[in-house]
Amino acid sequence: xxxxxxxxxxxxxxxxxxxxxxxxxxxxxxxxxxxxxxxxxxxxxxxxxxxxxxxxxxxxxxxxxxxxxxxxxxxxxxxxxxxxxxxxxxxxxxxxxxxxxxxxxxxxxxxxxxxxxxxxxxxxxxxxxxxxxxxxxxxxxxxxxxxxxxxxxxxxxxxxxxxxxxxxxxxxxxxxxxxxxxxxxxxxxxxxxxxxxxxxxxxxxxxxxxxxxxxxxxxxxxxxxxxxxxxxxxxxxxxxxxxxxxxxxxxxxxxxxxxxxxxxxxxxxxxxxxxxxxxxxxxxxxxxxxxxxxxxxxxxxxxxxxx
Amino acid sequence: xxxxxxxxxxxxxxxxxxxxxxxxxxxxxxxxxxxxxxxxxxxxxxxxxxxxxxxxxxxxxxxxxxxxxxxxxxxxxxxxxxxxxxxxxxxxxxxxxxxxxxxxxxxxxxxxxxxxxxxxxxxxxxxxxxxxxxxxxxxxxxxxxxxxxxxxxxxxxxxxxxxxxxxxxxxxxxxxxxxxxxxxxxxxxxxxxxxxxxxxxxxxxxxxxxxxxxxxxxxxxxxxxxxxxxxxxxxxxxxxxxxxxxxxxxxxxxxxxxxxxxxxxxxxxxxxxxxxxxxxxxxxxxxxxxxxxxxxxxxxxxxxxxx
Numbered sequence: 001x002x003x004x005x006x007x008x009x010x011x012x013x014x015x016x017x018x019x020x021x022x023x024x025x026x027x028x029x030x031x032x033x034x035x036x037x038x039x040x041x042x043x044x045x046x047x048x049x050x051x052x053x054x055x056x057x058x059x060x061x062x063x064x065x066x067x068x069x070x071x072x073x074x075x076x077x078x079x080x081x082x083x084x085x086x087x088x089x090x091x092x093x094x095x096x097x098x099x100x101x102x103x104x105x106x107x108x109x110x111x112x113x114x115x116x117x118x119x120x121x122x123x124x125x126x127x128x129x130x131x132x133x134x135x136x137x138x139x140x141x142x143x144x145x146x147x148x149x150x151x152x153x154x155x156x157x158x159x160x161x162x163x164x165x166x167x168x169x170x171x172x173x174x175x176x177x178x179x180x181x182x183x184x185x186x187x188x189x190x191x192x193x194x195x196x197x198x199x200x201x202x203x204x205x206x207x208x209x210x211x212x213x214x215x216x217x218x219x220x221x222x223x224x225x226x227x228x229x230x231x232x233x234x235x236x237x238x239x240x241x242x243x244x245x246x247x248x249x250x251x252x253x254x255x256x257x258x259x260x261x262x263x264x265x266x267x268x269x270x271x272x273x274x275x276x277x278x279x280x281x282x283x284x285x286x287x288x289x290x291x292x293x294x295x296x297x298x299x300x301x302x303x304x305x306x307x
Numbered sequence: 308x309x310x311x312x313x314x315x316x317x318x319x320x321x322x323x324x325x326x327x328x329x330x331x332x333x334x335x336x337x338x339x340x341x342x343x344x345x346x347x348x349x350x351x352x353x354x355x356x357x358x359x360x361x362x363x364x365x366x367x368x369x370x371x372x373x374x375x376x377x378x379x380x381x382x383x384x385x386x387x388x389x390x391x392x393x394x395x396x397x398x399x400x401x402x403x404x405x406x407x408x409x410x411x412x413x414x415x416x417x418x419x420x421x422x423x424x425x426x427x428x429x430x431x432x433x434x435x436x437x438x439x440x441x442x443x444x445x446x447x448x449x450x451x452x453x454x455x456x457x458x459x460x461x462x463x464x465x466x467x468x469x470x471x472x473x474x475x476x477x478x479x480x481x482x483x484x485x486x487x488x489x490x491x492x493x494x495x496x497x498x499x500x501x502x503x504x505x506x507x508x509x510x511x512x513x514x515x516x517x518x519x520x521x522x523x524x525x526x527x528x529x530x531x532x533x534x535x536x537x538x539x540x541x542x543x544x545x546x547x548x549x550x551x552x553x554x555x556x557x558x559x560x561x562x563x564x565x566x567x568x569x570x571x572x573x574x575x576x577x578x579x580x581x582x583x584x585x586x587x588x589x590x591x592x593x594x595x596x597x598x599x600x601x602x603x604x605x606x607x608x609x610x611x612x613x614x
Contacts (some may be wrong), residue, residue: 015560036517039413042419047409047421047428050489053443054431060446123327127320135328142339144599146546148568149588152575153349156470176334207323236436238549243576254438261442261556276444278439285434293427 061279062183065272083276095277098256105252109174110231114223116175119250121184124214151243169244174234180226187222224295235285253281348374349585374587387565396544398480404536407491412521415499430489441553446481470558482550491536498532534606545595567591
């Protein structure tokens with residue numbers, strides 16, 4: 001604090017004229033512990049708006065087909081267990097298979113994606129070599145490619161390779177995540193100290209060992225973030241599996257629900273199944289989300305654009 | 308590119324980055340570069356049918372020059388689809404980012420109650436797949452099941468028709484706003500948290516209100532993350548696909564070519580014309596790239612001129 005003298009004079013003036021920050025206009029001079037009502041109210045309105053569809057699906061999933069169109073929407077119904085049983089019986093429990101498929105695509109895909117992003121991001125951040133910038137820009141351009149532009153030829157190529165309509169056709173394209181590589185690179189540049197790497201080099205460590213035993217442990221928090229982003233992205237992906245898969249035993253839950261909805265247009269009795277299925281499909285992700293909140297390092301994103 | 312460390316003479320160190328990058332490069336080549344190249348190749352081809360198109364040699368692939376492109380660029384359906392996407396984006400992006408910025412600033416205000424709860428509730432929709440979000444909102448748009456219409460009817464007011472005509476834009480934009488506001492809010496909020504507190508300590512002492520601090524100090528300081536969120540929102544808008552696909556069964560005013568990507572899908576997989584689909588998707592990709600790089604150039608110019 002170098003401007004102490006001028007600063008000192010200000011508070012006295014402030015006490016006489018300006019209201020305390022955050023106090024409501026017209027209120028008495030505020031003590032420090034006062035709630036800021038307007039911001040709190042705005043945030044609560046936002047929260048209500050975001051929770052309405054979630055609350056609705058919880059209520060709607062508890063209604064029988066008759067109740068769905070006749071009782072007030074936010075009143076719980078009497079049919080949740082019945083709906084769950086119906087959903088489990090639908091085509092020999094294919095719904096549970098969809099959930100398992102989603103978990104497989106998202107879990108394995110995100111794990112491989114985080115590993116690949118880690119090793120690639122580390123190399124791009126910590127080495128200077130010919131073609132580094134060009135390579136990074138090419139990878140980044142991958143982010144900008146509309147998925148459909150990729151999905152149609154990807155499907156045709158997969159079909160040529162005999163892999164269309166297989167688990168591989170969904171899993172393989174989700175491993176390379178330009179976005180994940182970008183995040184891993186930022187994280188490696190910020191978190192892995194050059195001196196430590198250099199010191200280990202002087203001690204004669206091999207390059208791969210250096211990465212595995214020194215850089216990788218430091219990069220874990222960043223890679224967990226990459227894993228989570230990728231998990232959500234793959235779990236929520238619709239277009240790629242929708243185009244690649246024909247056999248509904250391989251569907252992830254998004255494509256499965258879509259196919260249910262398509263049939264529901266002609267058979268409203270399926271609506272309750274769709275709604276119950278929608279609720280169940282959201283539960284695992286929300287659980288993952290709440291359970292792993294501490295591990296989300298979203299600040300990686302904000303540090304991305306240098307002004 | 309100046310290397311921070313003296314260049315080592317050990318070949319291992321020169322070759323290491325290439326070894327680290329090999330898996331990413333191979334996967335990128337297979338699942339990004341090759342499909343893009345294949346799409347470009349297909350876009351210059353067409354099927355030539357001899358006679359009635361029967362028999363094994365009746366259908367042959369021939370070189371088509373630019374004919375697919377000229378038909379794609381003069382296709383009125385693609386043009387109106389682009390117009391619809393622009394209108395949808397003009398509704399969506401300012402609403403979503405304005406909301407995200409407002410909520411982030413509210414979160415950053417001192418003495419706000421229920422901060423953690425609001426932050427989590429508003430971020431929650433990010434974990435809900437687009438398909439499921441469209442499904443939930445789709446039901447909430449149906450006058451027969453929606454609580455909104457129920458309450459309006461009780462009050463003797465007819466609700467807006469969100470599934471036909473211009474209401475549809477509002478309906479679709481709302482789904483994306485619901486899904487994206489929380490994520491963008493977190494990104495902006497994170498960069499607000501990264502600002503040093505003494506930045507506005509002085510302003511507070513000078514008697515600035517929280518509103519003045521937000522407008523004059525905070526918003527200019529988080530401009531980079533606003534640029535980033537705008538950029539990603541713009542790209543996501545161009546690729547709108549799963550929301551209109553999901554709402555389609557609920558309304559008869561959503562054509563199968565509502566958005567450019569839906570048209571690509573229909574051409575390729577419903578009509579089986581992969582050649583014109585390839586040309587259209589190449590056009591979409593080129594437009595996306597031009598917009599992205601133009602935008603990035605503009606931003607870099609601004610920030611070079613500024614501080």
